[in-house]
Amino acid sequence: MAIACVVLDFDGTFTDVATESAPFLTHFRDGLARALGQGVEQAWDEEVAALRAGADLLGWNLGGKVVAPATADPYLTATTAAHRIFQRLAVGTDDATRSEAVQKLYRDSYVYSATAFKPEAKEVLEALLATGMPVTVVTNAHTELVEKKLDTLAPKGRERLKVSGDARKFLLDPPDVSDARFDAVPEQQQLDGVLRRPIYLRRGRYFEALKRVWDSTGTKPEETLVAGDIYELDLALPAALGAQVQLVSRDNVLPYELKAIEALGARGGADRSLRALLPRLR
Numbered sequence: 001m002a003i004a005c006v007v008l009d010f011d012g013t014f015t016d017v018a019t020e021s022a023p024f025l026t027h028f029r030d031g032l033a034r035a036l037g038q039g040v041e042q043a044w045d046e047e048v049a050a051l052r053a054g055a056d057l058l059g060w061n062l063g064g065k066v067v068a069p070a071t072a073d074p075y076l077t078a079t080t081a082a083h084r085i086f087q088r089l090a091v092g093t094d095d096a097t098r099s100e101a102v103q104k105l106y107r108d109s110y111v112y113s114a115t116a117f118k119p120e121a122k123e124v125l126e127a128l129l130a131t132g133m134p135v136t137v138v139t140n141a142h143t144e145l146v147e148k149k150l151d152t153l154a155p156k157g158r159e160r161l162k163v164s165g166d167a168r169k170f171l172l173d174p175p176d177v178s179d180a181r182f183d184a185v186p187e188q189q190q191l192d193g194v195l196r197r198p199i200y201l202r203r204g205r206y207f208e209a210l211k212r213v214w215d216s217t218g219t220k221p222e223e224t225l226v227a228g229d230i231y232e233l234d235l236a237l238p239a240a241l242g243a244q245v246q247l248v249s250r251d252n253v254l255p256y257e258l259k260a261i262e263a264l265g266a267r268g269g270a271d272r273s274l275r276a277l278l279p280r281l282r
Contacts, residue, residue: 005219009022009228010139019116021074028109038081067170072230117150124274129157136162168205175204182266185240195256201240231257
């Protein structure tokens, strides 16, 4: 089916995540030290080392389930390390409380993230917008902050580029309103031979963000192309719903991500360049 709708992740997909996250990390670690006191630096180094040693098995664990790879980008590494430190020091009464505390630290620190777009970002956004089809950024970050960064880039057609922030793609809660499409999604995806844990597909908050796009544009999942740089967070659910997906490959892309994309056949694609999105619209 022809593409009639485009959904884009933001951080790491259209941005140079290493550059933009550097000031974020400074404020994140400072905030963590203020919250937890002395000894956090050693705990931080130990937890980050542990995460890097078990990249495919360890990850951001919420309620006993790994919801994202810990080493995919600095934002995930920081979030996961902080959550593990909260658990290690028995801070907070349960995972939900700890998660909310870490998310507040993330939101407060993201304000300081730099604006660093990939070299081809403006060109590709302008080409996507020139098609006339709806293009929406769906991101875990603040809507207002992403809007400001896009205003700085100022691609032609910027007024038609929508942003849906705080998507919480990591949450495994069901949507607030039942939907047959979501109910039909399997709970897990197994990638035998390349991943020693399941990928959890039912992410209700992310589904709600996608559903808002489809409802407002009159399009369907199978008419949608979704682009992102982390398979598990950005692409697994849309693919399970029938969308076409494009993995914008990172320097440290994991083997299981590439296998998952390959298994989708013509509905999946992977390339380091954002320009690879454009031929898929024809």
